[in-house]
Amino acid sequence: MSSVEVARPGLGTRLVTFYHDVIAEMKKVTWPDRAQLQSATIQIIIFVLLLGAVIALLDVALQALLVRLPAMLIGR
Secondary structure (H helix, E strand, O other), X not given: OOOOOOXXXXXXXXHHHHHHHHHHHHXXXXXXXXXXXXXXXXXXXXXXXXXXXXXXXXXXXXXXXXXXXXXXXXXX
């Protein structure tokens, strides 16, 4: 069997092609307007704050439970 080697474009050619492809794809993107961006940002900030509050509450509850649990098991 003989192997046939296929010529591959050079690194510079591939980088230029990649750059042109990226530019073409970026032109297809539908960018949000300022109102959409502001609304999404506020929603994300509220979600993160609520999630942080839930995690903090769980942390406090579990910490209280785990501190009292050994005392309840030992009977002191």
